[in-house]
Amino acid sequence: MPRLVSHPDEVKIVTRRFGQGAAQIDRYLELGGYEAVKKCLAQGPEWIVEEMKASGLRGRGGAGFSTGMKWSFVPKQSAKPKYIIVNGDESEPGTCKDHLIFLHDPHSVIEGTIIAGLAVGAKMGFIYLRGEYRYLLEKMERAVAEAYERGFLGKNIFGTEAEFQIVTQSGAGAYEVGEESALMESLEGKRGVPRIKPPFPAVVGLYGGPTVINNAETIATVPHVIAMGAAAYAAVGTPRNGGTRLFGISGHVERPGVYELPMGYNLKKMIYEVAGGVRGGRGLKAVVPGGSSTPVLLPEEIDIGMDFDQVGKAGSMLGSGGVVVIDDQTCIVEFAMRTISFYAHESCGWCIPCREGTDWLKKTLTRFHAGFGQPSDIDNIRYLAENMLGRTFCPLGDAAAMPTLGFVKKFRQEFEDHLHGKPCPYARAGVPQLTVV
Amino acid sequence: MGARVDRMSVEQKKSESMPVFSPELAARLDALVLKYPVKRSALVPMLLYAQDEVGYLSDAVLAEVARRIGISELDVRSVATYYSMLRFKPAGKFNVQVCTNISCMLRGGYEVYERFQEELGVAPKGVTPDGLFSLEEVECIGACCWAPAIQVNYDFHDELTAESVPGILDRYRNLAQNKEKNA
Ligand SMILES: Cc1cc2nc3c(=O)[nH]c(=O)nc-3n(C[C@H](O)[C@H](O)[C@H](O)COP(=O)(O)O)c2cc1C
Ligand code: SF4
Ligand code: FES
Numbered sequence: 064m065p066r067l068v069s070h071p072d073e074v075k076i077v078t079r080r081f082g083q084g085a086a087q088i089d090r091y092l093e094l095g096g097y098e099a100v101k102k103c104l105a106q107g108p109e110w111i112v113e114e115m116k117a118s119g120l121r122g123r124g125g126a127g128f129s130t131g132m133k134w135s136f137v138p139k140q141s142a143k144p145k146y147i148i149v150n151g152d153e154s155e156p157g158t159c160k161d162h163l164i165f166l167h168d169p170h171s172v173i174e175g176t177i178i179a180g181l182a183v184g185a186k187m188g189f190i191y192l193r194g195e196y197r198y199l200l201e202k203m204e205r206a207v208a209e210a211y212e213r214g215f216l217g218k219n220i221f222g223t224e225a226e227f228q229i230v231t232q233s234g235a236g237a238y239e240v241g242e243e244s245a246l247m248e249s250l251e252g253k254r255g256v257p258r259i260k261p262p263f264p265a266v267v268g269l270y271g272g273p274t275v276i277n278n279a280e281t282i283a284t285v286p287h288v289i290a291m292g293a294a295a296y297a298a299v300g301t302p303r304n305g306g307t308r309l310f311g312i313s314g315h316v317e318r319p320g321v322y323e324l325p326m327g328y329n330l331k332k333m334i335y336e337v338a339g340g341v342r343g344g345r346g347l348k349a350v351v352p353g354g355s356s357t358p359v360l361l362p363e364e365i366d367i368g369m370d371f372d373q374v375g376k377a378g379s380m381l382g383s384g385g386v387v388v389i390d391d392q393t394c395i396v397e398f399a400m401r402t403i404s405f406y407a408h409e410s411c412g413w414c415i416p417c418r419e420g421t422d423w424l425k426k427t428l429t430r431f432h433a434g435f436g437q438p439s440d441i442d443n444i445r446y447l448a449e450n451m452l453g454r455t456f457c458p459l460g461d462a463a464a465m466p467t468l469g470f471v472k473k474f475r476q477e478f479e480d481h482l483h484g485k486p487c488p489y490a491r492a493g494v495p496q497l498t499v500v
Numbered sequence: 501m502g503a504r505v506d507r508m509s510v511e512q513k514k515s516e517s518m519p520v521f522s523p524e525l526a527a528r529l530d531a532l533v534l535k536y537p538v539k540r541s542a543l544v545p546m547l548l549y550a551q552d553e554v555g556y557l558s559d560a561v562l563a564e565v566a567r568r569i570g571i572s573e574l575d576v577r578s579v580a581t582y583y584s585m586l587r588f589k590p591a592g593k594f595n596v597q598v599c600t601n602i603s604c605m606l607r608g609g610y611e612v613y614e615r616f617q618e619e620l621g622v623a624p625k626g627v628t629p630d631g632l633f634s635l636e637e638v639e640c641i642g643a644c645c646w647a648p649a650i651q652v653n654y655d656f657h658d659e660l661t662a663e664s665v666p667g668i669l670d671r672y673r674n675l676a677q678n679k680e681k682n683a
Binding site (some may be wrong): 234 | 536537538540545585641642645
């Protein structure tokens with residue numbers, strides 16, 4: 064069972080009901096659940112969208128797009144049915160926050176989905192969980208069944224004219240299906256190959272209908288925004304970055320875990336105070352601030368506030384909020400190799416720069432780490448990654464290229480230390496170096 | 501020609517007399533296709549649920565799924581080959597999936613993976629001779645803050661060390677034995 068952690072600096076909004084049995088509907092109701100959706104039914108769609116805009120809530124899936132804006136792009140009139148999709152594919156290495164939401168507070172996801180439906184005029188929502196999350200899918204399915212029993216889902220929800228249906232869906236293993244259009248393909252029973260954009264999902268999405276797709280944390284936040292009021296929610300964060308975030312701190316820290324902290328919380332403090340500092344009193348070498356696709360930060364670059372804008376200014380991204388901490392006895396070349404192996408494995412193969420680029424980067428880095436590097440490799444890695452940037456069909460190509468570039472630029476010396484057939488100077492004890500592929 | 505037609509009819513009879521899925525799964529899949537505005541949306545979960553029962557996507561499973569959705573077998577195969585959890589060969593009764601991605605790697609994911617290889621005496625992607633366990637290295641399974649983590653079939657085990665490996669295997673061995681006894 065995933066361990067829950069806690070720290071005095073946390074501001075518990077989304078995690079407020081964690082560990083309190085709220086997966087059970089009566090308990091959820093006792094804890095104030097399904098009040099926000101009732102408020103929304105009374106206030107109407109325009110009000111909901113305006114509240115979301117005013118809250119400063121930005122998408123927790125990675126890109127940080129304003130949720131209220133996204134909802135406002137959905138056309139009012141549509142010949143085809145409109146849909147809501149909850150993205151619970153959660154596959155970005157370093158990210159495990161949605162896991163806890165599904166486990167501890169599945170009804171908040173349902174409530175948020177209904178509110179999104181009311182806001183844009185959709186009558187059906189899909190909650191898509193990665194295939195590995197079977198026990199969480201079962202939790203979600205039980206919660207959905209409870210909501211139907213109470214008349215919170217179906218026709219005439221909460222005794223009104225409104226209708227809303229929820230369908231749960233299991234994936235079957237694919238990081239790329241987390242990309243919004245690839246997820247829609249998967250939901251339509253196809254290979255998870257992304258679609259060309261435009262048209263954007265808000266106009267042409269699932270089954271060709273206007274579709275809102277949001278991350279599970281974004282959706283689970285919605286009822287809290289409505290309940291506490293947009294202004295109060297916005298005030299918790301920093302300008303243009305409303306509220307809190309579920310930061311998952313993993314890697315070499317004393318107290319890894321998912322902590323809910325205000326947007327803009329200092330990264331250095333997050334590592335040294337909230338997560339208890341680097342494990343075993345070791346030194347800090349690097350920090351990946353927002354999931355494996357975000358460029359690495361050096362120890363001298365982490366005195367920054369963790370919101371979309373400040374991390375962007377520091378040359379990286381807030382991404383999925385997965386902070387991966389790396390100590391000074393870790394080999395960055397190996398870390399870069401493991402990162403790119405992931406992207407090579409997950410590339411859907413649809414476009415050449417990503418399919419070939421990730422594969423060549425993986426081969427080069429594997430050979431390099433095994434001690435068969437050439438001096439020209441370092442620049443070749445850079446050249447390869449630079450040529451992927453912005454030239455791929457979907458953002459997975461960038462997600463692979465950006466961190467790779469960060470590693471070679473910021474740790475060039477360490478790459479050079481690997482040259483000339485020398486063994487890895489930072490190899491971890493007991494871990495054999497990989498053989499050449 | 502005549503012989504071919506005969507063979508087909510024999511196979512057809514065989515598949516009629518030997519259903520591919522249990523009555524429970526068949527009922528579940530009947531309900532599954534009704535959930536969606538479009539039947540085909542049931543395809544990916546249907547393949548996974550079928551695999552859960554049968555163990556892998558055999559030719560018979562693929563054909564049956566194609567029939568249920570009303571698309572060609574080729575179409576089903578094209579989709580099935582995309583998803584990493586779907587397999588076309590049997591795995592062990594307990595499929596051990598060890599995450600070695602970054603957060604797990606930093607906290608000993610490879611050491612855990614190697615210990616499983618030693619304890620089970622199998623290479624990556626191998627199945628033990630008794631068919632009880634199979635082992636594979638997987639990408640991030642969404643348990644990074646509780647690393648290193650593994651899944652045995654759908655069960656998560658987290659905050660592991662190499663030393664916790666034998667105990668986990670014993671638990672599943674006992675589970676298999678008790679099931680046999682009760683059967
Ligand atoms: C390769 C790739 C993988 C992604 N994986 C996920 C994911 O697992 N979960 C998620 O919510 N968003 C993921 N996204 C982002 C989605 O495309 C989409 O932007 C997001 O679900 C929108 O929700 P939000 O506005 O609430 O953030 C991924 C994007 C890419 C390019
Ligand atoms: S960048 Fe291209 S190959 Fe890579 S996942 Fe996206 S579409 Fe597929
Ligand atoms: S990196 Fe292993 S669970 Fe995420």
